[in-house]
Each structure stands twice: as structure tokens, then as C-alpha cells.
Amino acid sequence: MIRLRPSACGFTRLELVRRRLHRYARAMPILFSRRAFVAASTLLLIPCLLAGAGLIGLPRTGNQDAAAVPAAMPSPTPRFEVVVLGRAQDGGLPHLGCERSCCVNARKSGRLETPACLGVRDLETNRLLLLEATPRIEHQVGLLHGIAGATDRPRRPVDGILLTHAHIGHYAGLIQLGREVASTKATPVWATPRFCEYLRTNGPWSQLVELDQIALHEIAPGTTDGATPPTSFEPLPGLRVDAFTVPHRDEFSDTVAYKLHGPSKTVLFCPDVDRWDAHEGLLEKLLEDVDVAYVDATFYDGRELPGRNILEVPHPPMIRTMELLEAMGRKTPGRVRFIHLNHTNPALNDLDLQDEIRGRGFPVAEVGERVGI
Numbered sequence: 187m188i189r190l191r192p193s194a195c196g197f198t199r200l201e202l203v204r205r206r207l208h209r210y211a212r213a214m215p216i217l218f219s220r221r222a223f224v225a226a227s228t229l230l231l232i233p234c235l236l237a238g239a240g241l242i243g244l245p246r247t248g249n250q251d252a253a254a255v256p257a258a259m260p261s262p263t264p265r266f267e268v269v270v271l272g273r274a275q276d277g278g279l280p281h282l283g284c285e286r287s288c289c290v291n292a293r294k295s296g297r298l299e300t301p302a303c304l305g306v307r308d309l310e311t312n313r314l315l316l317l318e319a320t321p322r323i324e325h326q327v328g329l330l331h332g333i334a335g336a337t338d339r340p341r342r343p344v345d346g347i348l349l350t351h352a353h354i355g356h357y358a359g360l361i362q363l364g365r366e367v368a369s370t371k372a373t374p375v376w377a378t379p380r381f382c383e384y385l386r387t388n389g390p391w392s393q394l395v396e397l398d399q400i401a402l403h404e405i406a407p408g409t410t411d412g413a414t415p416p417t418s419f420e421p422l423p424g425l426r427v428d429a430f431t432v433p434h435r436d437e438f439s440d441t442v443a444y445k446l447h448g449p450s451k452t453v454l455f456c457p458d459v460d461r462w463d464a465h466e467g468l469l470e471k472l473l474e475d476v477d478v479a480y481v482d483a484t485f486y487d488g489r490e491l492p493g494r495n496i497l498e499v500p501h502p503p504m505i506r507t508m509e510l511l512e513a514m515g516r517k518t519p520g521r522v523r524f525i526h527l528n529h530t531n532p533a534l535n536d537l538d539l540q541d542e543i544r545g546r547g548f549p550v551a552e553v554g555e556r557v558g559i
Contacts, residue, residue: 265425269554271304272301272553273300275302279299298325312336317348318320318357318359318419319358319375321354345376347375361390364393387499409430410467428444441454452475452478454473482502485529490532521547
């Protein structure tokens with residue numbers, strides 16, 4: 187079951203309501219004051235917003251969040267909960283050096299979108315995992331702790347970290363585990379052998395290993411063509427994980443996608459990958475036996491990259507992913523969800539476009555949404 191919670195990133199619930207009400211107001215007859223319509227409607231919705239935040243009690247008449255975002259079928263007695271902690275590309279929003287309206291407006295309003303990251307919570311033991319150690323690791327761990335009710339964990343903020351590859355938005359947060367900041371004790375980190383070797387032999391990461399602040403665990407990823415099956419591992423008891431090598435820029439390490447197998451569901455996390463068309467069958471293989479998939483949505487259709495040939499950009503455009511999976515979007519809306527959106531991607535900033543994409547069965551991930559597995 188996928189659920190949404192009020193997000194500490196992006197638009198607030200009240201801001202989202204106001205923006206949507208302004209759309210309706212534009213369509214209202216002149217004889218009815220648009221300003222009055224928005225103000226009055228917002229006042230009427232405040233009790234609902236307070237109830238959704240758990241501040242007051244109102245009778246519920248169904249899952250309103252499920253209507254907003256298509257969800258997979260509810261699962262029986264999930265043992266684990268996967269939580270979206272970030273959905274942007276490595277640099278987040280606002281993005282250093284960007285003077286476009288997307289980032290200028292975000293700076294003025296205080297809007298924040300953090301790099302793509304998932305958290306996992308064991309509902310029985312309250313043990314916690316991160317998928318990626320982003321540059322905003324403190325903020326994202328704080329969100330996870332708030333959801334889990336975790337307290338008094340100064341030297342062990344999480345019980346393990348799974349890394350996909352060595353690009354800054356996916357592992358640079360490891361540095362905050364060092365003695366200058368958290369000074370953790372043997373935090374388990376799972377990565378490919380090549381990635382582990384890179385961390386062991388290059389500073390400042392090597393100091394984390396030497397001081398026993400992280401404990402590296404090498405994984406054995408499989409290939410999507412079936413030639414090499416993955417070797418499963420359990421970062422938490424009862425949570426089986428398979429890694430699969432995926433094509434991407436591999437300057438310092440190779441790149442993997444993860445399948446998280448809980449007792450009741452399987453979630454795919456593939457935030458970075460090259461274009462599907464260049465690797466026949468890759469997308470289909472990654473989606474095999476998966477209930478919910480978070481996939482690369484760095485760029486929408488190339489409009490955000492003026493002067494560049496979108497065919498030369500090594501990420502699958504969202505429009506192409508939706509074309510390839512059109513039938514799936516109709517049959518099981520919400521099964522494939524978009525994550526890792528570039529700061530210039532209109533799907534990160536345009537609510538009307540988000541509605542259109544959701545209507546096709548492929549919602550953009552929301553920070554705070556949860557999947558029971």
C-alpha cells in the first residue's frame with residue numbers, strides 16, 4: 187500500500203491547495219470574485235489539512251491520498267516500509283549555479299528538493315536503512331527518524347546504507363559519518379567490489395574505513411540478461427536484496443539497481459540508468475516480479491536541455507519510459523513511479539504536468555510516500 191504524508195521538502199500541503207485553487211479561480215465567472223473564491227475555499231479546507239496532519243480529528247471517508255496518487259494493491263501484513271526521502275537529481279533544487287526561474291523561485295520561497303533517496307524501516311524492530319548517502323543525508327535521516335520515532339541514535343543514525351554508484355548525489359553523504367561530524371561506529375555499507383575498492387583506496391573515504399566508521403560489504407550483482415544471477419543478501423533480517431548491474435557512466439565504480447524483497451512485496455530502485463532503447467530488454471527484465479518501481483526520471487523530453495540532442499543524453503526521457511510502458515500504466519497505475527528528477531525537469535515544477543503524468547499511470551514520487559513490503 188502506498189501512502190503519502192506531509193512533506194518537509196517541496197511544496198507544503200497548503201501551498202499545493204492554494205495553487206490548485208488558483209487554477210479553478212481562473213475559470214470562475216467574473217461576477218464571482220476570484221480572490222474571494224480562493225480565500226474562502228482555503229478557509230474551508232484548513233480543518234481538512236489539520237486533520238490530515240493529525241492536529242485535529244475529523245471523520246474520514248476513505249483514503250484521500252490514494253485518490254491523489256495511484257497505489258498498488260494493498261499487501262497483507264508488511265514487515266518493512268519503504269519511504270521516499272528525496273526525489274531530485276544529485277544537485278537537488280535549488281541547484282548550485284542555476285539562475286533559471288526554477289531555482290530563483292525556489293530560493294525566494296525556501297522550497298527544497300533533495301537528491302533521490304529511499305529509507306527502509308523494519309516495522310518489528312525499528313531498524314533503519316538508507317538507499318544512497320546523499321549530500322543531504324542529515325536532512326533525510328531526520329525525516330526517517332521522524333517517521334520511525336527514532337531517538338537517541340547519535341553514533342548509529344541508521345543500521346546500514348546501500349549504494350548504487352559513485353556519483354556525488356549518491357555517496358557524498360558518507361563523509362558526514364566521519365569523526366568531524368557523526369563519528370559512527372562500523373556502519374554497514376553495501377556496494378559492488380569495484381566501488382568498495384574505490385572507497386578503501388581513495389581519501390577521504392579511506393579514512394572512514396581505517397577508523398572503523400564504516401564497514402564495507404561487497405555485493406555480487408547479477409546481469410539482466412540472466413547470464414549471471416545475483417547473490418542475494420540481507421541487510422536486515424527478513425529483507426532480501428538483489429542487485430543488478432545497469433549501464434551508466436562508470437568513472438569510479440560500476441552502477442547497480444536494487445530489488446528489495448519483503449515478505450509481501452518487491453520494490454525496485456533504479457535512479458540512474460542509460461537509455462532503455464540502447465539496451466534491449468533491460469527495462470522489462472528490471473520490472474520482472476516487481477510490485478512498485480522507482481525509476482530514472484532525470485529528464486522529461488529534452489525541452490529542459492536547449493541546444494542539446496536528447497538522443498545523446500544518457501538517461502531515458504520520461505516520455506519514452508511512458509511510451510514503452512503505456513499498457514502497464516493503464517493496467518496497473520502507480521506501479522512505475524518517477525524519481526531522480528533534474529532541477530530543470532518540468533515534471534518537478536509544473537503541477538499541471540504532474541497531473542497529466544499521473545493520469546497516464548506514472549506518478550512522480552512524493553517525499554514521504556511509503557510502500558509496505
